[in-house]
Amino acid sequence: MSALDWIFTAIFFTFYLVCLFTVCMLTFQKGYIVLGIIGIFIPFLWLIGAILPAKRGSRWEVAQSMRQQAQLNQMTS
Numbered sequence: 001m002s003a004l005d006w007i008f009t010a011i012f013f014t015f016y017l018v019c020l021f022t023v024c025m026l027t028f029q030k031g032y033i034v035l036g037i038i039g040i041f042i043p044f045l046w047l048i049g050a051i052l053p054a055k056r057g058s059r060w061e062v063a064q065s066m067r068q069q070a071q072l073n074q075m076t077s
Contacts, residue, residue, distance in 0.1 A: 019046060024036055024039060024040075027039060027046050027050050030049060030061075031057070031058030031059075031061075032049035032052065035049035
């Protein structure tokens with residue numbers, strides 16, 4: 001492999017790891033387990049799972065609700 005091939009490989013691998021720890025985790029938190037697992041092989045599915053609205057009762061939805069409630073309580077008191 002040439003130096004350029006190594007550079008592109010390193011950039012692609014770094015991008016994959018960044019997506020793994022950001023977009024993939026967001027997909028799982030929003031409740032899209034299947035998209036997260038299949039996204040390991042087809043990373044584009046992680047982006048779809050991150051863009052979709054959170055499923056009812058997912059960690060993301062509960063955290064958002066608690067954050068909004070705390071802001072409302074802070075505004076009213």
